[in-house]
Amino acid sequence: xxxATYAAHEIAVDDEGFFTDPSQWTEQLAPEIARAxxxxxxxxxxxxxxRFMRAQYEQTGAGPSVRALAKxxxxxxxxxxxxxxxxxxxxxxxxxxxxxxxxxI
Amino acid sequence: MSDxxxxxxxxxxxxxxxxxxPGLIMANGARAEGIDANLFFxxxxxxxxxxxxxxxxxxxxxxxxxLHLPSLLGSLPGVSAVLTSYFTRKMNKLDIPPIPEFLEMIxxxxxxxxxxxxxxxxxxxxxDDLLDQVKDIITVGEFYGISAGGEIIFT
Numbered sequence: 103x104x105x106a107t108y109a110a111h112e113i114a115v116d117d118e119g120f121f122t123d124p125s126q127w128t129e130q131l132a133p134e135i136a137r138a139x140x141x142x143x144x145x146x147x148x149x150x151x152x153r154f155m156r157a158q159y160e161q162t163g164a165g166p167s168v169r170a171l172a173k174x175x176x177x178x179x180x181x182x183x184x185x186x187x188x189x190x191x192x193x194x195x196x197x198x199x200x201x202x203x204x205x206x207i
Numbered sequence: 208m209s210d211x212x213x214x215x216x217x218x219x220x221x222x223x224x225x226x227x228x229p230g231l232i233m234a235n236g237a238r239a240e241g242i243d244a245n246l247f248f249x250x251x252x253x254x255x256x257x258x259x260x261x262x263x264x265x266x267x268x269x270x271x272x273x274l275h276l277p278s279l280l281g282s283l284p285g286v287s288a289v290l291t292s293y294f295t296r297k298m299n300k301l302d303i304p305p306i307p308e309f310l311e312m313i314x315x316x317x318x319x320x321x322x323x324x325x326x327x328x329x330x331x332x333x334x335d336d337l338l339d340q341v342k343d344i345i346t347v348g349e350f351y352g353i354s355a356g357g358e359i360i361f362t
Contacts, residue, residue: 167239168239168316169302170302189239189240192239192241206232206236207232207235207302207303207304
């Protein structure tokens with residue numbers, strides 16, 4: 103199984119870089135994952151999305167897809183794509199250390 | 208990951224509900240994956256972005272073997288409307304948005320919506336007849352230009 107190293111921690115990840123064990127995640131790792139994903143420094147709005155994804159995962163066992171994320175967080179889809187141009191739900195889930203959201207819509 | 212899909216251009220050529228949804232779902236799903244997406248509406252697919260028609264797309268109940276409904280029955284007045292509202296309700300339960308909301312959502316994801324010039328000429332449509340989310344009416348050549356380097360999917 104592939105691994106990634108964030109903040110000197112060795113993390114088990116899948117082929118796309120998603121944590122296979124979300125309990126390995128801490129907030130300190132998020133900035134490094136974001137950098138590795140090509141995002142640069144996380145701003146406050148991006149942090150809000152990442153924390154929201156994490157909270158949703160902890161409540162429901164899965165991260166929401168983009169539409170559900172927009173509905174539940176109140177952040178418009180347009181803004182979500184400005185914050186995460188390479189796929190908001192997907193990238194935020196990766197940074198939040200949770201599995202890739204599944205869903206076609 | 209070098210052979211990962213990075214751009215898709217999806218042609219929607221049919222104006223029935225079941226003719227339009229798959230292309231919209233594929234474009235929206237592409238954007239969610241971080242893949243660039245363009246939608247090109249041609250022929251009766253233009254109904255999906257025509258201000259006059261986009262709210263009234265219907266399931267095709269004649270000549271649609273997948274429905275398992277005899278065409279004679281499907282041709283009766285009201286059958287298409289009933290089945291359309293049946294599917295719309297079912298999709299609503301699955302949180303699949305109605306066409307107008309879906310188009311707005313896809314436009315918000317940054318995907319490009321385009322009308323086909325030859326079809327617009329054929330039906331006498333101008334940019335004023337199309338939804339505000341439509342970026343432009345383009346020729347086939349321009350479509351290939353926009354699609355360069357990506358996958359083209361015809362629906």
